[in-house]
Amino acid sequence: MELELLVKQFQDKNHVAFEKLYGMYHKSIHGVVYNIVKDTAIADELMQDVFIKAWHKADTYSSKKGRFFTWILNIARNAAIDKTRSKAFKQSRKNLNTDYFVDIIASHDNLDNSTDAIGIKTFVTQLGEKCKAVIELLYFKGFTQKEASEELQMPLGTIKTRNRNCIQQLRDMVL
Amino acid sequence: MDINAYIESGILELYVAGKLPETENEEIYQRLKQHPELLQEVEAIESAVVKLTAAASPRAKGYASIKARLNAEDSKVVELQPRKTNWISYTGWAASILLAAGLVWTLNQNSDLEQELQTADIENQYLETQIEDARTDLAATKNLLDVIRDREIIAVPLGGQGEFATSFAKVYWNKANNTIYLDGEGLPSAPEGKVWQVWSLTLNPLTPTSLGTIDDFNTDDNKIFTIANTNESQAFGITLEPEGGSVSPTMEQLYTLGVVNTES
Numbered sequence: 001m002e003l004e005l006l007v008k009q010f011q012d013k014n015h016v017a018f019e020k021l022y023g024m025y026h027k028s029i030h031g032v033v034y035n036i037v038k039d040t041a042i043a044d045e046l047m048q049d050v051f052i053k054a055w056h057k058a059d060t061y062s063s064k065k066g067r068f069f070t071w072i073l074n075i076a077r078n079a080a081i082d083k084t085r086s087k088a089f090k091q092s093r094k095n096l097n098t099d100y101f102v103d104i105i106a107s108h109d110n111l112d113n114s115t116d117a118i119g120i121k122t123f124v125t126q127l128g129e130k131c132k133a134v135i136e137l138l139y140f141k142g143f144t145q146k147e148a149s150e151e152l153q154m155p156l157g158t159i160k161t162r163n164r165n166c167i168q169q170l171r172d173m174v175l
Numbered sequence: 176m177d178i179n180a181y182i183e184s185g186i187l188e189l190y191v192a193g194k195l196p197e198t199e200n201e202e203i204y205q206r207l208k209q210h211p212e213l214l215q216e217v218e219a220i221e222s223a224v225v226k227l228t229a230a231a232s233p234r235a236k237g238y239a240s241i242k243a244r245l246n247a248e249d250s251k252v253v254e255l256q257p258r259k260t261n262w263i264s265y266t267g268w269a270a271s272i273l274l275a276a277g278l279v280w281t282l283n284q285n286s287d288l289e290q291e292l293q294t295a296d297i298e299n300q301y302l303e304t305q306i307e308d309a310r311t312d313l314a315a316t317k318n319l320l321d322v323i324r325d326r327e328i329i330a331v332p333l334g335g336q337g338e339f340a341t342s343f344a345k346v347y348w349n350k351a352n353n354t355i356y357l358d359g360e361g362l363p364s365a366p367e368g369k370v371w372q373v374w375s376l377t378l379n380p381l382t383p384t385s386l387g388t389i390d391d392f393n394t395d396d397n398k399i400f401t402i403a404n405t406n407e408s409q410a411f412g413i414t415l416e417p418e419g420g421s422v423s424p425t426m427e428q429l430y431t432l433g434v435v436n437t438e439s
Binding site (some may be wrong): 015019024025027028029030031032034035040043052055063064065066067069070071073074076083101104105121123124130134138140142143144145160161162163164165170171174175 | 184185186188189190191192193194195197200201204217219220221222223224225226227228230231232233234235242244245270
């Protein structure tokens, strides 16, 4: 399988493989950290840090632990959350705006005019409040199922099935 | 195992989100290996999430931005290059030093010139004063010349008397305005405590009338003195008298005497 090979080459410090993986995921990583820090420049820097870190920690990844994307997504969320906890960051953004990913996506004018982009924009504007909240917490903020259930005051199982439905809608739009 | 029920449970979405316990992750990994349709499902979920998260990025930099950082890290031994002489920097500094020196020099020149200008101004003023003085002198001299040339003037030479034969004087008498101009150039300076006294004389009988003493004789430059004379003088004489003058002339000290030539 191609991805598996790519990851394997990446773990062998193959620059070409790394560049490919970067091309596949860097926008997502940037989107996730931006959604947390809400600052383009900081997000730029964090995204770079995330990939550099992935490069150095490449040998710690194992497909047994999960998907490569999931692995790097975790690194990104942790880095971004660490950043928001830093003193300098807190001082610089006392009133961090509370936009969710939906607001960010909906307010973008500069999305490339691909069908994906249009689909996603349509998706988020049509998305129910519960869906927005679940996706925000599980994918952007890295909440566990349990944490999300407490945050949204929903039963554990409901989080799971609702999330499944929401992602299903997204797939219908973009895939 | 019911594959569809497993898919519908939503566990795979959580798997992609990455917050399942490690044991569960490994379990799923094994199932993905066994059931390609599960892997397909996971890939679809992942693909959708990748697109969604990417859409939340206002912009993202290309690989080039990170490649530079990686390359910098990869080249572990950084060769120390001999420092290149930075000619641009040096010439820059040299130019600015030259410029600064030039400015200082110019400022100095300027203050020197200002000082010279001031000196020239003072000299100018001094010269102007001299010219002014010369003009005044010239005017005075012209005035004197005019007086002497006047048709109405009677010139009376006063000759030296007795032991004072070397002395002489001249009187220019303007009857019209009752003034005499005495030219005392031929008289010595009056000794201390003494003063020249001018007399108007009538001859028959000999009657002297004092026309006054010349107190500033020694200090006067041109030795020409203007004296009022309303008398019908027939002669003029000058005697050396004690300071303050005398009522009548001391004849032993009569230095010069001249008779008015009435015929002229």
